[in-house]
Amino acid sequence: MEWVFDGGRPCLDLVNTLRSRHDDGVELLTGPDALAEWLARAGFTTGPMPVTAGNVLAAKALREAIDRVLREPEEMDVDLVNNAAAAAPAPPPRLVLADGRLRREVPAPKDPVASAFAALAADAIDLATGEAAVRICAADDCGLRFCDASPRRNRQWCSMSRCGNRAKARAHYARASARED
Ligand SMILES: [Zn+2]
Structure with a gap:
């Protein structure tokens, strides 16, 4: 199993580092x-x-807390996410004036x-x-999470190429064999 970056948000890509959540999970x-x-x-x-x-x-603990917060939030998970966010805030940007021109610089984090x-x-x-919905892929052998920002919030698959096309092929096959019966 490989990394997938189809979650649409970095935090969902992290959640998806435990694959096959519909089953026992693949770490x-x-x-x-x-x-x-x-x-x-x-x-x-x-x-x-x-x-x-x-x-x-720490990454796994944060990952699982994020997954629960996005589905069935509890105080403990909310605290864990808040603590992680507060532990190392991004350093503020600074202006650098060189040769009469301004440049924006973000210092490297400690x-x-x-x-x-x-x-x-x-x-x-x-x-x-926020406004976007978090969904679990409709394929029953997938379990990946993704951010649904489609206008009607009706996206079903983690990705068309991985699960959408498979489901379409299955549906087509089922229709074709039903006609034959
Ligand atoms: Zn999927």
């Missing part, structure tokens, strides 16, 4: 290297990240991993209180 955050790779692929870092085993545990978690938690806070 993709298998260790520090896997988490470092995910953070890089998700765009949180450009250089090597000092990821520890503790970070992996702890890039905690800073990534904070951004993910902040994204979950926005999503949980």
Whole structure:
């Protein structure tokens, strides 16, 4: 099983690092290297990240809290998300004046991993209180979460290429064989 980045939001892509949630689940955050790779692929870092085993545990705890907050929120999960968001707020941007021109510069965070978690938690806070709907893919063998921002909020599949086309093919096949009966 591979990383998927079809959630439409970084916090949902994190939730989807546990694949096959409809079943027993397949863990993709298998260790520090896997988490470092995910953070890089998700765009949180450009250089090597000092990821520890503790970070992996924290990522999984945040991930599960985010998933529950977006479905059946409880106080404990809300606290965990809030704490992650507050742990490493993004450093404020600053102006740099060089050769008479202004440039915007964002200082590198002191702890890039905690800073990534904070951004993910902040994204979950926005999503949980925003207009978009969070859905679970309609394919019964998928379990991926995605953000439905379609105008009628009627998107069914995590992605057309992974699940949508399979479902269409199945429906077509079922119709064709029903005609034959
Ligand atoms: Zn799917």
